[in-house]
Amino acid sequence: xxxxxEIVTPEARIFSDEVxxxxxxxxxxxxxxxxxHANLVTTLTHGELVYTKGxxxxxxxxxxxxxxxxxxTTRILTDMxxxxxxxxxxxxxxxLDRAKHALENIKPGTDNEEVAAVMAMIxxxxxxxxxxxxxxSL
Amino acid sequence: MPSxxxxxxxxxxxxxxxxxxxxxQLVAAAKMKKAQDQATNGxxxxxxxxxxxxxxxxxxxxxxxxxxDEGKGTKTLVLVIASDKGLCGALNTNLFKKLVNTKxxxxxxxxxxxxxxSQALSRLRKTLIADFPIKDPAKFTxxxxxxNFIQExxxxxxxxxxxxxxxxxxxxxxxxxxxxxLLPVDKVTLGGKRSFEGMGSALEVKETDHxxxxxxxxxxxxxxxxxxxxxxxxxxxxxMLLEARASEHSSRMVAMKNATDNAKQMLKDLSLEYNKLxxxxxxxELLEITTAKMALE
Numbered sequence: 001x002x003x004x005x006e007i008v009t010p011e012a013r014i015f016s017d018e019v020x021x022x023x024x025x026x027x028x029x030x031x032x033x034x035x036x037h038a039n040l041v042t043t044l045t046h047g048e049l050v051y052t053k054g055x056x057x058x059x060x061x062x063x064x065x066x067x068x069x070x071x072x073t074t075r076i077l078t079d080m081x082x083x084x085x086x087x088x089x090x091x092x093x094x095x096l097d098r099a100k101h102a103l104e105n106i107k108p109g110t111d112n113e114e115v116a117a118v119m120a121m122i123x124x125x126x127x128x129x130x131x132x133x134x135x136x137s138l
Numbered sequence: 139m140p141s142x143x144x145x146x147x148x149x150x151x152x153x154x155x156x157x158x159x160x161x162x163q164l165v166a167a168a169k170m171k172k173a174q175d176q177a178t179n180g181x182x183x184x185x186x187x188x189x190x191x192x193x194x195x196x197x198x199x200x201x202x203x204x205x206x207d208e209g210k211g212t213k214t215l216v217l218v219i220a221s222d223k224g225l226c227g228a229l230n231t232n233l234f235k236k237l238v239n240t241k242x243x244x245x246x247x248x249x250x251x252x253x254x255x256s257q258a259l260s261r262l263r264k265t266l267i268a269d270f271p272i273k274d275p276a277k278f279t280x281x282x283x284x285x286n287f288i289q290e291x292x293x294x295x296x297x298x299x300x301x302x303x304x305x306x307x308x309x310x311x312x313x314x315x316x317x318x319x320l321l322p323v324d325k326v327t328l329g330g331k332r333s334f335e336g337m338g339s340a341l342e343v344k345e346t347d348h349x350x351x352x353x354x355x356x357x358x359x360x361x362x363x364x365x366x367x368x369x370x371x372x373x374x375x376x377x378m379l380l381e382a383r384a385s386e387h388s389s390r391m392v393a394m395k396n397a398t399d400n401a402k403q404m405l406k407d408l409s410l411e412y413n414k415l416x417x418x419x420x421x422x423e424l425l426e427i428t429t430a431k432m433a434l435e
Contacts, residue, residue, distance in 0.1 A: 008186065010278045010376050012179040027365075028357055041190055042356035043365045066366060068190055070351060075186050077369075079278055120282065 003035040004073040019051040040069040046127040059084040061131040096125035156401035163394035170387035211296040219304040220255035221386040227393035236315040285372035305385035313385040
């Protein structure tokens with residue numbers, strides 16, 4: 001029995017294919033999903049999503065979101081999903097540095113809208129970097 | 139009486155204006171298509187989220203989330219989504235008119251997306267608390283900052299409710315300025331089809347049937363609910379932004395089409411006048427020649 005993995009963001013359907021298994025970063029730790037899993041809904045945090053198909057595993061960096069598991073499909077709703085090949089390490093590192101720099105320069109007392117934006121940026125960038133670096137060291 | 143040279147000059151300038159407006163019309167048409175595609179691409183997300191929400195609504199206890207109740211404050215927060223650029227007909231004017239004519243209880247604070255909105259509101263001397271510039275094409279990550287800011291403000295309890303003023307895209311020629319309530323979330327319509335959603339009838343998000351499978355919620359329904367609602371609100375906001383963007387481009391397309399048509403009509407009139415003048419000049423010359431010849435005989 002195959003397991004269908006779908007990754008959707010508000011902007012597009014990033015990925016949709018049949019896979020053997022999925023490991024995803026749930027809110028209570030990493031979670032593995034195999035075919036015929038019980039129906040489940042849980043929240044997703046920033047981190048790395050891995051799926052295996054025919055013995056080959058592929059990595060994605062994902063953002064916050066939701067996971068819906070039914071027996072035959074696993075659907076990931078997230079605001080960010082980037083395949084590991086698409087991550088431009090240099091660009092992301094630069095973005096991260098920029099964000100950290102911005103965070104240091106924000107004057108105390110400014111509206112927290114800026115801080116929130118920068119924090120989100122940092123989280124996204126570090127999730128991507130983490131996934132990319134891990135692939136390199138293998 | 140203008141000389142033929144003056145008219146020739148005017149024809150040249152009108153012609154180049156027509157070329158520019160024609161180009162803008164084509165660009166706007168392409169951008170409108172893009173915004174529509176973006177909305178279509180987001181449907182899978184919206185549908186799955188609606189499905190989970192329906193399942194959750196039954197599982198979670200009633201009134202278990204602060205987003206379902208009005209805030210303690212008396213003020214209303216209004217997010218106005220307008221365009222960054224002009225030359226799009228009466229699009230923004232109609233939206234502001236609607237906003238001014240709508241009676242909103244209590245004081246209002248405003249948050250804007252789009253340069254035209256912040257300009258208009260500061261002209262009207264309204265309290266503007268934040269402005270979020272969002273480039274075109276709209277990215278979800280850009281919008282999330284605005285969404286989180288608004289939710290933060292609502293959670294702080296200063297505001298009774300949050301309204302959104304935007305242009306609803308019905309079809310290419312019809313754009314309706316609309317004011318919708320974003321927060322508190324309406325429990326009844328939660329998970330259902332929203333009236334503004336879907337870029338005209340062809341692209342409607344399917345309403346979730348009520349035969350959703352039973353899920354296990356991890357860690358529990360309330361916690362999942364807690365995290366899903368902000369995302370639901372942001373997604374709703376994103377859909378509204380896409381509607382507004384599609385409206386902007388369609389209005390610009392129509393405005394530019396009218397401008398091109400007008401320029402063409404003007405060209406026609408001008409060339410007629412030019413030809414008349416030219417003919418008159420030729421006739422005059424001929425007359426002079428013939429009279430001169432007759433005088434010599």
